[in-house]
Amino acid sequence: MNTHAIEAQYPFKRSTQVQLRFNDIDALGHVNNSVYFQFFDLAKTEYFAGLQVEADINWCKPAIIIANVNCSFLAPTLFQEPVEVLTQVSHLGNKSLTLLQHMVNRDTRELKSTCATVMVNLDPETNQPSPLPQVWRDAIVAFEGHE
Numbered sequence: 001m002n003t004h005a006i007e008a009q010y011p012f013k014r015s016t017q018v019q020l021r022f023n024d025i026d027a028l029g030h031v032n033n034s035v036y037f038q039f040f041d042l043a044k045t046e047y048f049a050g051l052q053v054e055a056d057i058n059w060c061k062p063a064i065i066i067a068n069v070n071c072s073f074l075a076p077t078l079f080q081e082p083v084e085v086l087t088q089v090s091h092l093g094n095k096s097l098t099l100l101q102h103m104v105n106r107d108t109r110e111l112k113s114t115c116a117t118v119m120v121n122l123d124p125e126t127n128q129p130s131p132l133p134q135v136w137r138d139a140i141v142a143f144e145g146h147e
Helices: 032-048 136-146
Strands: 014-018 065-075 083-092 096-105 113-125
Touching: 014 032, 032 065, 032 083, 032 096, 032 113, 083 136
Parallel strands: none
Antiparallel strands: 014 083, 065 113, 083 096, 096 113
């Protein structure tokens, strides 16, 4: 494994197929590095939607925000390459969680990129970190099978 890869401690249970578009490709014929973040965001959205949390979410008042993102580009992704993003919560803290994502070739399973995103629950009234809602914690633990 590449020394810059962030290894998964648990099996991935969510996979999001990504369709590469012509405008995702740079002059070298690779997916541009800035585009990977769009793919990771798409998979992040699908991950949280798939938890099917039955809570009233007001998307105009963000609660869980991104505090840190680290991405490693391990191998070029080429146009028309079949890729998917694997997503998991690798750490569940009191006020934050860490998402680990791997972008892989669907056919060869070659690891193209890894991304770790720390997300913090923010109280919109005080603008300060606050405990993750129990309904979210319960849904994540139930889906992932670990804390």
